[in-house]
Amino acid sequence: MSKGQPQDGEKHPAILAEVDAFDPERLFDHLYENYEPTVERWVRRLCGPGADIEDLVHDVFVVALRRRGEFRGEAKVSTWLFRITQFVVRKSRFRRRLRNFLDVLHRSRAEVVVPPS
Secondary structure, rough: OOOOOOOOOOOOOOHHOOOOOOOOHHHHHHHHEOOOOOOOHHHHHHHHOOOOHHHHHHHHHHHHHHHHHHOOOOOHHHHHHHHHHHHHHHHHHHHHHHHHHHHHHHHHHOOOOOOOO
């Protein structure tokens, strides 16, 4: 398997059988080395310009590491990572919109002049 070219055809990827689930560092390294280019491409397509791509890609792998016990091997690793990517991007968009809304709300309240009582 070459770097950046995961074997997507495998239903039960060897890494999850080979790597001890309790060795998160090895698992993280393997996933990152083999899937980072693919995840970065997905994040770029889902986010578009203006997003902090590197942070979101990192977040995808952190979530994958935390949720490694949920991977049952019924789908490809790439499918599992894509779902996590969608979740991370959606969460990022929500937070950005919320932050923008709160900024506008804060500015509008600051502009309101309250007459003295």
